[in-house]
Structure formats: C-alpha cells, structure tokens
Amino acid sequence: MSGHHISTDRTLLGVAGGLLILTILTVAVHYVYIPEPWSIMVAMGIAIFKATLVAAFFMNLYWDDQFNTLLFIASLAFFALLVGFTLLDTLFRPEIMPAF
Amino acid sequence: MDKAESSSNLKKIQVQRFKPDDNPDQHYLNEETGLWSWLTTVDHKKIGIMYLASITFFFFIGGLMALLVRAELWTPAKTFIEANTYNQVFTLHGAIMIFLFLVPSVPAALGNFILPLQLGAKDVAFPRLNLLSYYLYLAGAGIAVFSILNGGIDTGWTFYTPYSSSTGGAVTSMTFGVFVIGFSSILTGVNFITTIHKMRAPGLTWDKLPLFCWGLYATSIIQILATPVLAITLALVAMERILGIGIFDPALGGDPVLYQHFFWFYSHPAVYIMIVPGFGVVSEIITTFSKKHIFGYWAIALSSLAIAFIGFLVWGHHMFVSGQASLASMVFSFLTFLVGIPTGIKMFNWTATLYKGSIKLASPLLYIFGFFFLFLVGGLTGIVLGSIALDVHLHDTYYVVAHFHFVMVGGMVMAFLAGVHYWWPKITGRMYNETMAKISCAIIFVGFNVTFLPQFVMGSQGMPRRYFNYIEQFQAFHQVSTIGSFILGLGFVMVFYYLVKSIFYGEKAKANPWGSRALEWQISTLPPLHNFHHTPVIVNGPYDYHKPMEEFQLGLAGSGNGHGHDEELEVTQEGEELNAE
Amino acid sequence: MQHHFVDAEQQFDAAKMGMWIFLVTEILFFGGLFAAYIVYRLWHPELFTMASEQLDTLWGGVNTLVLIGSSLTVAMAIKSAQLNQKKNIAINLGITLALAAVFMVIKYFEWTHKFHLGIFPGEFYTFGGIDHPQANIFFSLYYLMTGLHGIHVIIGIGLIAWLLWRSTKGHFNSEYYTPIEITGLYWHLVDIIWIFLFPLFYLID
Numbered sequence: 030m031s032g033h034h035i036s037t038d039r040t041l042l043g044v045a046g047g048l049l050i051l052t053i054l055t056v057a058v059h060y061v062y063i064p065e066p067w068s069i070m071v072a073m074g075i076a077i078f079k080a081t082l083v084a085a086f087f088m089n090l091y092w093d094d095q096f097n098t099l100l101f102i103a104s105l106a107f108f109a110l111l112v113g114f115t116l117l118d119t120l121f122r123p124e125i126m127p128a129f
Numbered sequence: 130m131d132k133a134e135s136s137s138n139l140k141k142i143q144v145q146r147f148k149p150d151d152n153p154d155q156h157y158l159n160e161e162t163g164l165w166s167w168l169t170t171v172d173h174k175k176i177g178i179m180y181l182a183s184i185t186f187f188f189f190i191g192g193l194m195a196l197l198v199r200a201e202l203w204t205p206a207k208t209f210i211e212a213n214t215y216n217q218v219f220t221l222h223g224a225i226m227i228f229l230f231l232v233p234s235v236p237a238a239l240g241n242f243i244l245p246l247q248l249g250a251k252d253v254a255f256p257r258l259n260l261l262s263y264y265l266y267l268a269g270a271g272i273a274v275f276s277i278l279n280g281g282i283d284t285g286w287t288f289y290t291p292y293s294s295s296t297g298g299a300v301t302s303m304t305f306g307v308f309v310i311g312f313s314s315i316l317t318g319v320n321f322i323t324t325i326h327k328m329r330a331p332g333l334t335w336d337k338l339p340l341f342c343w344g345l346y347a348t349s350i351i352q353i354l355a356t357p358v359l360a361i362t363l364a365l366v367a368m369e370r371i372l373g374i375g376i377f378d379p380a381l382g383g384d385p386v387l388y389q390h391f392f393w394f395y396s397h398p399a400v401y402i403m404i405v406p407g408f409g410v411v412s413e414i415i416t417t418f419s420k421k422h423i424f425g426y427w428a429i430a431l432s433s434l435a436i437a438f439i440g441f442l443v444w445g446h447h448m449f450v451s452g453q454a455s456l457a458s459m460v461f462s463f464l465t466f467l468v469g470i471p472t473g474i475k476m477f478n479w480t481a482t483l484y485k486g487s488i489k490l491a492s493p494l495l496y497i498f499g500f501f502f503l504f505l506v507g508g509l510t511g512i513v514l515g516s517i518a519l520d521v522h523l524h525d526t527y528y529v530v531a532h533f534h535f536v537m538v539g540g541m542v543m544a545f546l547a548g549v550h551y552w553w554p555k556i557t558g559r560m561y562n563e564t565m566a567k568i569s570c571a572i573i574f575v576g577f578n579v580t581f582l583p584q585f586v587m588g589s590q591g592m593p594r595r596y597f598n599y600i601e602q603f604q605a606f607h608q609v610s611t612i613g614s615f616i617l618g619l620g621f622v623m624v625f626y627y628l629v630k631s632i633f634y635g636e637k638a639k640a641n642p643w644g645s646r647a648l649e650w651q652i653s654t655l656p657p658l659h660n661f662h663h664t665p666v667i668v669n670g671p672y673d674y675h676k677p678m679e680e681f682q683l684g685l686a687g688s689g690n691g692h693g694h695d696e697e698l699e700v701t702q703e704g705e706e707l708n709a710e
Numbered sequence: 711m712q713h714h715f716v717d718a719e720q721q722f723d724a725a726k727m728g729m730w731i732f733l734v735t736e737i738l739f740f741g742g743l744f745a746a747y748i749v750y751r752l753w754h755p756e757l758f759t760m761a762s763e764q765l766d767t768l769w770g771g772v773n774t775l776v777l778i779g780s781s782l783t784v785a786m787a788i789k790s791a792q793l794n795q796k797k798n799i800a801i802n803l804g805i806t807l808a809l810a811a812v813f814m815v816i817k818y819f820e821w822t823h824k825f826h827l828g829i830f831p832g833e834f835y836t837f838g839g840i841d842h843p844q845a846n847i848f849f850s851l852y853y854l855m856t857g858l859h860g861i862h863v864i865i866g867i868g869l870i871a872w873l874l875w876r877s878t879k880g881h882f883n884s885e886y887y888t889p890i891e892i893t894g895l896y897w898h899l900v901d902i903i904w905i906f907l908f909p910l911f912y913l914i915d
Contacts (some may be wrong), residue, residue: 048889372831
C-alpha cells in the first residue's frame with residue numbers, strides 16, 4: 030500500500046536501544062538520593078520520555094495522520110483534568126475538627 | 130455553477146441528478162428478510178431499528194417504575210409498597226431510564242439509522258462492531274434484569290459508597306451489567322467518530338456537515354472519554370465488595386468522596402451524552418420546518434464541542450455538601466456557570482432561525498416547541514443549583530429531581546420524540562396520524578408540567594428526594610404530581626399506539642414529505658439496502674433552502690450501483706470545489 | 711476489502727483511527743486507577759516508600775525490558791508484512807508471543823511470592839512487616855493495577871497467537887496487514903502502561 034511509512038531496522042533497533050538505556054537510567058537514578066519532590070519528577074520525566082519514544086516511533090505517530098496524535102494527547106489531557114480537579118479537593122481538605 | 134480551478138487538488142468530475150423514488154420495489158426491509166437476517170445484520174438501519182425497539186421496551190419498564198413510585202407517594206408512609214421495596218423501585222427507575230434508555234436513545238436508535246445517510250455513506254465505518262455494540266447492550270440489560278430479580282438493588286442509581294460497597298443485594302452483578310452497557314456506548318462512540326472523519330461523500334466538507342452529525346460527534350467524544358472512568362469506578366466498587374480493597378470505604382481506610390469524584394467524572398458528562406444529540410435533532414427540525422438556513426451554523430456546531438469540553442470540568446457541583454474541600458467547590462461552581470453559555474447560544478440561534486421563517490406547525494416542530502419551554506426551565510434551574518449557597522439548601526430535595534426531569538424528560542425525551550416523528554417516514558415508509566400526534570404532544574406537555582412543577586415548590590420547601598415517607602404539608606404537592614404522572618404516561622402510551630398503528634395502516638410516505646434539503650431525504654422513502662445507488666456529490670450545505678431541490682440530489686455520473694470501484698471517484702478529507710456539468 | 715469502503719487505503723486508515731480511539735478509552739480506563747494511586751500516595755507518602763521495598767526491583771526491571779523487547783518485535787512483524795517477508799512475520803510474532811509469556815511467568819512468581827508472605831489484596835491482607843495501618847491500600851492498588859495490566863497482557867497474548875496462526879496460513883502480505891497493525895498499537899499501549907507502573911510501584915525512594 031502506498032503512503033505507509035516503513036521504518037528501517039536502524040530506526041526500530043535504535044529506539045529499542047534508547048528505551049533500554051532509559052530503563053537502566055531510571056533504575057540507577059532510584060539508587061541516587063534526590064530530595065522530594067524532584068525524585069518523582071525525574072522518574073516520571075524519564076517514563077514520559079520513554080512513552081513518547083514508543084508512541085512516536087513504534088506506534089508510528091511521527092509519520093501518521095496528525096489526528097491520531099491529537100487523540101492520544103487529548104486522552105492524556107482529560108486524564109490530567111480528572112487528577113487535577115480531584116486533587117483540588119483531596120489536597121485541600123480542612124484539618125479534622127477535634128470531637129467535642 | 131462553474132467554479133474556477135485554482136488549486137492542485139481540484140478535479141473535474143461529471144455529475145448528474147438522481148431523483149429519489151417515492152415507491153421503490155426493493156429497499157432495505159425487503160432485500161434481506163427473515164429473523165436470521167435481522168439477528169446477524171450489519172446494516173446500520175436494521176441495527177438502529179433494533180435499538181429503537183429495545184429502548185422503547187425499557188422506557189416502558191422504567192416508566193412503570195416511575196408510576197409505582199408516584200402511586201406510592203400518594204400518601205405519607207406506606208400506601209401499598211414497603212419501604213425497602215420502594216428503594217429498589219426508584220433505584221431501578223433511575224438506572225433503567227439512564228443506562229438503558231437515555232444514553233443510547235438518540236445516538237444508537239436514531240443516530241445509527243440517520244448518520245450514514247446524512248454523510249452519503251453506505252454504512253458506518255465498522256458495521257460488525259455496530260452489531261456487537263447492540264448485543265453488548267442486550268447482554269448488559271440482561272445482566273441488569275438478572276440482578277433485579279436476584280437480590281435487587283436499593284442504592285439509588287448513583288451507587289454511593291460505603292453503602293453500595295457493603296450492602297447486600299445484587300450490587301456486584303448490577304455494576305457488571307452497567308459495565309457491559311458502557312462498552313456498548315464506547316463502541317458506538319468509536320464508530321461514529323471514525324465514520325464522520327473517514328466516510329463523508331465527495332464535497333461534504335466540515336462546513337457542510339449537518340448539525341445532527343456535529344451533535345453526534347461531540348457526544349461520541351464525551352462517550353469515549355467519560356465512560357471508561359465509570360467502568361473502572363464500578364469495577365472498583367465490585368472489588369471493594371469482593372476483596373474488601375478499602376479504596377472507598379472509610380471503615381477499611383478509604384475515602385467515600387473519592388468514589389463520588391470518579392462517579393461524577395462520568396455521570397456529569399453523561400448528561401451531556403444524553404442531551405447533545407437531542408440538540409442536534411432540534412437543529413434539523415427547526416430548519417426543515419421553517420425552511421430557512423440555520424442562524425449561526427458555526428456557533429451551534431462549535432458550541433456542541435464546547436459543551437463536551439466544559440462538561441468535563443463541572444462534576445463537583447454534585448458534591449457541594451459531600452465534604453469536598455471548599456476550594457474545589459468554588460472552582461466547580463464557577464465552571465458550572467460557564468457550561469450554560471454554549472447552550473444558551475444554541476437557544477438564541479434556534480429562535481433566530483425561526484424568525485421570519487416559513488413555519489409549518491407539524492408535530493415534530495410542536496415537540497420541539499415543548500422542548501424549548503421545558504428545557505429552558507430545566508437549564509435555568511440547573512444554574513440555580515450551581516450556586517453553592519443555594520445548593521446547600523436544595524441538594525437532595527425535590528428541586529433537584531424536578532430540575533433533572535425537566536432537562537431529561539422535558540428536554541431530551543421531547544427531542545427524541547420529535548426526532549422519531551420527523552424521521553418516521555424515512556424509517557418506516559409510513560406517515561402517522563398527525564391529529565393524534567398533536568393531541569398526544571399536548572397531553573404529554575400538560576402531564577409533564579403537572580407532574581414536575583409542584584416538585585420545584587416542594588423541593589424548595591424542604592421535601593427530600595428518595596424519601597418513602599413525608600410530612601403532611603407536602604401531601605397536596607405529591608398528589609398533584611402523581612395525577613400528572615399518569616397523564617404523562619397516557620400521552621406516551623398514545624404515541625406508542627399511533628406510531629405502531631401507522632406501520633400497518635399508515636398512509637405511505639413520499640421520499641421527502643417535509644421538503645428538507647438534508648441528504649437523507651434525497652433517497653427513496655424506504656432507503657435501499659446500501660443507502661445510495663449512486664455516489665452522492667455535495668455542493669451545498671444542508672440548510673441552503675434558497676437553492677433548488679435538484680442541487681441536493683447530485684451524484685457521480687455513471688456511478689452504477691455505487692460499489693466504489695469507479696475510477697473517477699476521489700475521496701478526500703478536505704472535499705473539493707467541483708465543476709458540475 | 712469491505713463493501714462500504716471506497717478503497718483499501720480508506721479501510722486501513724479507518725481501522726487505525728478506530729484503534730486509536732479505543733486506546734483513548736483504555737488510557738482513561740487505567741487513568742482512573744492512576745488517579746486513585748496519585749490521591750493515596752499524596753495522602754500517605756511514607757506508606758508508599760515503606761511498602762515499595764517489598765517489591766523486587768530486579769524482576770520489575772527485567773519485565774520492563776521484556777515488554778520493550780516485545781514492542782520491538784511486534785514493530786518488526788509489521789515491517790516484515792510491509793516488505794512482504796511472510797516468514798519473518800511469523801517469526802517476529804512468535805518472539806513477541808514468547809516475550810509476553812515470559813512477562814506473565816515472572817508476574818506469576820512475583821505474586822505468589824507475596825501471597826506466601828501474607829500480602830493479599832484488601833481485607834485478606836495478613837502481612838505484618840509494614841508498620842502502617844493502611845499498608846493494605848498500597849498492595850490493593852498494586853494488585854489492581856498490575857492485575858488489570860496482566861489481564862490486558864493475556865488478551866494481547868490471545869490476539870498475537872491468533873495473528874501468528876493467521877500468518878502461518880499466509881493471510882498477511884504487503885497489501886493487507888491491518889490486523890497486525892492495530893494489534894501492534896494495542897500491544898504498544900500495554901507496554902507504555904507498564905513503563906509507568908514500574909517506577910510508580912517499584913522505584914519509590
């Protein structure tokens with residue numbers, strides 16, 4: 030079929046190699062002390078980067094119809110809304126009143 | 130109609146007019162016959178009809194529950210039902226009406242039938258998934274019925290924890306039933322979005338997409354984003370019951386308000402799933418029966434998307450008194466005021482469309498007028514409930530019950546009935562008795578108001594919802610409301626009667642009895658099995674009433690039985706300017 | 711090609727779009743659990759730090775690499791199809807299947823090891839080794855999330871096995887490989903979800 034991007038072995042193996050390195054990195058970073066909240070941000074940052082590699086180059090979003098990328102981003106945006114607005118409640122609960 | 134060729138994606142094609150047949154010999158109902166052909170069909174039209182029959186059935190079951198509730202409330206304390214039974218009856222009324230009727234109603238029943246026709250497509254993108262979607266609906270409904278008969282549920286349709294996660298009864302299987310129905314809803318959403326993107330006829334650019342399709346598109350977006358969260362929430366309740374997980378039950382270290390966040394993240398957008406397709410129907414009917422171009426096409430189209438988006442940001446307005454942090458409450462209240470704006474824009478635009486139109490007061494339009502008044506009241510009272518200070522008094526009272534019945538029944542059911550009446554000739558090839566339709570519409574309108582207006586009053590005076598018992602001062606209100614409910618029920622029964630009667634004895638309909646310009650009316654009365662014998666070519670918008678009817682019946686010249694192997698056919702997403710010869 | 715499509719291109723693009731929309735629903739489905747995780751971790755950060763030590767970083771890491779490998783091989787399977795290398799389609803699908811099975815085997819051992827210690831979900835939790843009244847919540851989330859993920863892996867195994875069977879029958883070639891393409895997309899999402907589960911459960915300081 031014309032118009033379908035065919036990835037080269039080099040690309041696919043390169044991406045896999047990158048993912049391997051990033052996995053090792055994320056484990057290594059775990060053993061280095063990083064103060065909160067940065068430690069979770071570093072871990073999530075690496076995970077997001079790995080996920081982006083998979084989405085862009087294994088799932089072919091880089092070469093695909095842009096609407097599919099929009100769908101993917103939209104799902105993440107609405108997930109963020111779910112979490113964000115819920116946290117507006119759960120992080121701001123008042124201290125429990127002492128019983129009287 | 131010559132247009133200049135100025136860019137490289139223009140292509141000259143030959144078109145001719147294909148006049149629809151008023152009385153075709155072969156059509157979708159007689160080309161494939163027999164029970165097996167229905168059960169295994171992948172024809173979106175047959176699937177739409179099966180959905181229509183099923184949701185009608187469940188509407189009457191849910192309606193029966195409603196009449197039982199109202200009859201029981203004739204007197205304070207027990208009238209003829211025990212309190213525990215009463216709890217089950219109102220739970221069922223809510224769950225059946227919402228999950229088995231309202232959510233699928235317009236999209237699955239009318240949308241399935243009409244969407245491909247309006248797009249000029251032969252079917253939806255995934256016809257087999259469509260059939261699967263219907264069977265999932267039936268399976269989920271079956272599981273729900275099983276749950277009712279095997280332990281029942283009395284949690285309210287909202288399944289709030291910790292009661293739902295710890296009480297007896299058939300909560301686990303019921304939540305599984307809803308889970309399965311959710312999948313049906315998701316698959317419909319997947320199908321519609323893909324169909325609208327990929328299956329439009331040549332020339333059907335986004336600015337010519339009918340507003341009914343825009344409504345279905347916005348609804349499908351909500352369906353795919355919101356329903357999965359309901360699914361996981363109900364699965365968690367089931368896990369809580371089976372494994373004692375402790376995520377929602379405070380006795381196990383969990384948080385019940387967290388359940389409410391997850392539940393309403395779906396259930397608020399769900400109300401937009403229920404109403405936005407109805408808005409689409411309103412746009413179609415208003416333009417057809419005023420023979421005028423819609424006022425503010427893009428405003429209405431984009432407002433559906435705006436409602437879909439903003440609708441995800443307001444769920445906490447169901448939780449003002451739940452113990453949620455006041456910061457969250459304030460944010461949700463503010464956003465709730467915003468969500469009314471796009472709907473308001475629609476109401477103004479529809480009114481402006483009617484102005485100086487050539488109005489034909491046929492029954493579909495009468496139902497739309499009913500919609501106008503009732504939905505307006507419902508929507509405005511929603512804004513009232515969105516103010517935190519007022520909601521503190523009105524939460525869990527009959528004011529809320531009246532509000533949502535005004536929007537769901539007065540709004541959505543009226544729009545649904547309008548759509549059923551409007552498209553009835555296309556679906557069945559028959560006209561119904563117009564006089565009976567007008568009378569029934571009036572009876573429904575009167576019955577509805579008698580039922581629910583008193584509920585606003587008693588709600589504001591403090592009558593709580595879901596209560597089996599009540600104090601003397603509310604009895605008159607309850608009794609008026611009960612009388613109204615039976616009038617309303619009579620109206621619905623009448624509609625069912627004359628519509629079914631018309632299938633056998635109704636006058637045979639012409640291809641385009643309403644004189645609409647929309648594409649579904651430009652094919653024969655009963656559509657052919659594959660919808661179009663030719664490949665339709667779109668040159669005008671669906672509301673261009675100033676253009677002659679011939680221009681809406683164009684198709685590719687020589688596109689025989691339209692099986693798409695024609696060399697001249699070019700399907701592009703952007704559509705093109707065409708030279709018609 | 712199905713009759714309601716104009717050409718194979720339209721059918722392929724529609725199938726891909728449909729799968730992406732379905733993946734959106736999967737992201738929101740798992741999203742609910744991730745949201746619960748975030749809420750509880752912010753409420754009880756110390757619990758999460760303590761409880762995470764019960765999870766074996768090594769095997770979690772190995773499983774991560776196993777899934778990444780399987781994503782690579784399924785992408786290779788698609789490439790083989792695009793280049794009409796019919797034998798390689800089956801080989802790559804076979805390796806993918808094997809890696810997926812390895813993942814489940816490791817998962818099985820992880821879980822049974824925990825059961826052995828009395829770490830069960832919800833009210834069946836009997837492990838005394840974590841000094842926190844809500845220790846069961848961490849593990850409930852662990853079992854729920856890795857369990858739901860595991861169910862998706864098993865479904866993926868079923869789909870890939872079916873694809874493997876079809877590929878041995880010669881159903882796929884450079885003109886038609888849509889089922890591999892869309893199953894591949896599903897499988898990559900399963901990989902992505904694990905990419906997040908791994909640090910969130912196994913790598914808490």
